[in-house]
Amino acid sequence: MAKGLAEFANGAVASNDNAWDPELSTDIIQYIETESDFRQFVKVVNTDSFAIVLPRRWSAGTAVEVVEGSEIPKAHDVYDNITLNLRQNGTGIRMTDEAKIMMKFDQNYWDNEARRATERMMKKENVDISNVLLAGAGLEVQSAHATLTFDDIVDTKTQLEENPYGVNPNVILMSARSYADLIKDPNFKVYANSGIPGVVNTGDVGMSVDGMAIMKIPEVGDNVYLIDTTQDPLWLVQMGTMNTERYRVPETREDVLDLTLYEKPAVLRPDAIAKIAITRTDEKRTFPEGWDPLTGYPSP
Numbered sequence: 001m002a003k004g005l006a007e008f009a010n011g012a013v014a015s016n017d018n019a020w021d022p023e024l025s026t027d028i029i030q031y032i033e034t035e036s037d038f039r040q041f042v043k044v045v046n047t048d049s050f051a052i053v054l055p056r057r058w059s060a061g062t063a064v065e066v067v068e069g070s071e072i073p074k075a076h077d078v079y080d081n082i083t084l085n086l087r088q089n090g091t092g093i094r095m096t097d098e099a100k101i102m103m104k105f106d107q108n109y110w111d112n113e114a115r116r117a118t119e120r121m122m123k124k125e126n127v128d129i130s131n132v133l134l135a136g137a138g139l140e141v142q143s144a145h146a147t148l149t150f151d152d153i154v155d156t157k158t159q160l161e162e163n164p165y166g167v168n169p170n171v172i173l174m175s176a177r178s179y180a181d182l183i184k185d186p187n188f189k190v191y192a193n194s195g196i197p198g199v200v201n202t203g204d205v206g207m208s209v210d211g212m213a214i215m216k217i218p219e220v221g222d223n224v225y226l227i228d229t230t231q232d233p234l235w236l237v238q239m240g241t242m243n244t245e246r247y248r249v250p251e252t253r254e255d256v257l258d259l260t261l262y263e264k265p266a267v268l269r270p271d272a273i274a275k276i277a278i279t280r281t282d283e284k285r286t287f288p289e290g291w292d293p294l295t296g297y298p299s300p
Contacts, residue, residue, distance in 0.1 A: 025242040028259065032122050037217045038129045041171055041229040042236045042265070047086075052237055055081050056268045082266065086239050089128075090260035091120040097253045117259055121242075123219070129236065129265045130219040133173075136267030137225065137275035139163070146281040148174065148181040148224055150188040153209050156226055156274050167228040167272045172212045174224045178278070179216055182209070224276040233269035238262060 033039050045052075066072055093113050103109040141156045143149070153172065160167050182188045188209070207214040212226065227233060239262035246257045267273060 025244050028118050028121070028242045028244070031118055032125070035119075036122050036125065037215050038126055038234075039236070040215075041227070042129065042234045043232045045235055045237045047237055047239050050239065050262065051083060051085050053081050053083050054235060054237070054266060054268060082268070084237055084264050084266050086237060086262045086264045088260055088262050089121060089124045090258060091117050091124075092256060092258040093117050095255045117257070121259055121261065125236075125263065125265075126217065126219040128263075129234065130217070130221070132265045132267055133220070133225055133234070133273065133275070134223065136270055137273045138270030139274040141274065141276050143276055143278045146279060148178040148185075148276065148278055150182065150185050150209070152276050153212075153224070153226070156276055157210060157212070160226060160228070160272075160274050163271055165271050167231055167269075169226040169228045169272075169274065170212055171227045171229050172209060172214050172224065173217050173220050173227065174214065175218055175220055175222070176216050177280075177284070178222070178224050179214065182214075222278045222280055224278065226274040226276070228269075228272040231269045231272040233267060233272035234265065235268055236263060236265045 033044075045054075064073055095113070106112075139156070139159055141152070141159065143152050145152070157169055160169050241261075243260045244257065245260075246255070248255055
């Protein structure tokens, strides 16, 4: 992915008359599609406009017994739509001549910088999708515990299956902390509940619950989401591809690369998404000041 970007960062192909690199744009999008957890089940739609109207559809009606000579009743899916306005996400890399000299010993420096820029774009996309899930879940369940339990998941799945449109969730999104809750839950470890042979002996609780695949995504925070991906409930609309603009700033002796992408996620089937809200009492780990150069080294 980062070869073209690394070549630019190293000053090999920097030029003001090549402001847009379609090959590099494709490489970045392919990397995000491969590495992104959300894009494994989000429906990605491309558009050529800043605004787009998205249709939503629900099945309706049921068959009836038909008496001889009577008219057969007709039914069709129920439709409505939402209008989505795209937003521009962006990040970039700034490389001074001095930095290139200082980091010359690191053979992978520019490759790593390219990857970090792409990861920042992917993280922003994940945050946007998480925010949409937070507001767009059709079913919200408040856990009675301060941690995620096996019973929370089973009860929530049952509610989704009993909803008017009867969806069948097949994916669970959670953070590493929520997954740790499951590992420590005695009910989840029991073979009869986990469905994994030998789980009591091996301690391997696997990455699934009741037929639903577990995906660990940090951006979801303390909430847990059950999703029926077969209904395409979550869409990600993007305009074009990744825009890459590279240029030289003579005043500061820097090579610069800007990455931008117009996109916006949306929930089209709220009934296919459930959120388990957990009010935690345990505190997350904190790091002392000075462990990271950005926070400043501690005084001696």
